[in-house]
Amino acid sequence: MKGRVVVGRRGVLALLGVSCGAMACRRETYSVTGRGLPSGWRERRLEASLGARRALVLSSREDQREAVLWSRDLGWDLPLRGGALVHTALLLAVLRGELVTADTVFRCDGSRCERAHGAIRPADALALGCRTFFVPLASRVGTSMLASAFAVLGLASPSVPDDPVVRTRFALEGEGWVLRIQDTLAMGQALSRHPEPAPTMWSEALVPRSAEPGPLRGVVAVRDTEAWFVGYSVGSEPRWVSAFVSDCDGRPGQVVVSLARATHEAWLREGQAQRPVNPLIVPRRRGRR
Numbered sequence: 001m002k003g004r005v006v007v008g009r010r011g012v013l014a015l016l017g018v019s020c021g022a023m024a025c026r027r028e029t030y031s032v033t034g035r036g037l038p039s040g041w042r043e044r045r046l047e048a049s050l051g052a053r054r055a056l057v058l059s060s061r062e063d064q065r066e067a068v069l070w071s072r073d074l075g076w077d078l079p080l081r082g083g084a085l086v087h088t089a090l091l092l093a094v095l096r097g098e099l100v101t102a103d104t105v106f107r108c109d110g111s112r113c114e115r116a117h118g119a120i121r122p123a124d125a126l127a128l129g130c131r132t133f134f135v136p137l138a139s140r141v142g143t144s145m146l147a148s149a150f151a152v153l154g155l156a157s158p159s160v161p162d163d164p165v166v167r168t169r170f171a172l173e174g175e176g177w178v179l180r181i182q183d184t185l186a187m188g189q190a191l192s193r194h195p196e197p198a199p200t201m202w203s204e205a206l207v208p209r210s211a212e213p214g215p216l217r218g219v220v221a222v223r224d225t226e227a228w229f230v231g232y233s234v235g236s237e238p239r240w241v242s243a244f245v246s247d248c249d250g251r252p253g254q255v256v257v258s259l260a261r262a263t264h265e266a267w268l269r270e271g272q273a274q275r276p277v278n279p280l281i282v283p284r285r286r287g288r289r
């Protein structure tokens, strides 16, 4: 139970022994927001105590015609750093290029990671964010390999550098890659399809390890004080979920999964009673249908 985050219940947090510094226990407000509230939009709020100063979460139903975006001190159309989310494209690229298979075993001695991960396969490397696994692959991946992996993941391909040194930094750190949170919905959709050539690997790789994910499956990418979660829910609607947090007091990977789950469950609780408004398609005409 150690490290489990229970949203908005300070007493339970104390019982679970979670570190509860002054900043981490400050209640945060996440609001449904958009560029000007359209007709019929009703503001919604979520109170949580997670430790993120800035965050965005976007949940969408399968047909992407209904979506809810939660924000804390970030604009929903703001370009964000893709960061370690690039590891997902890198892994897919090297699998498709047959540089590794789903069963290739690497040994992480911890020289580039917070701890030694030991013998790991690609699924664990992605789930754990093992840099020791990704560093040698980043120097071997080709420009077209990487670009086509972005396309398979439903993402617009950024300009992948031709220079090997610059390309390695791009493939490892996502250096120079910016994207909007709404663009990651397609990535969540692609991940839920478990793309070839190793579809069974994804069912293992997409189980977050940093926090209890509940019904969510997806990629957790951490870089410094920022983290992404991009994925989907199993067995319930809404289907696709993308979350970004920055300036975290605690562990960003834990915060982003907990926040994605909290907003997802809040929409499940509240969303049935009212018609959600799609922040991606802001209505231009007023009036009721």
Ligand SMILES: [Zn+2]
Binding pocket: 108, 109, 110, 112, 113, 115, 116, 117, 118, 129, 130, 131, 132, 133
């Ligand atoms: Zn490692």
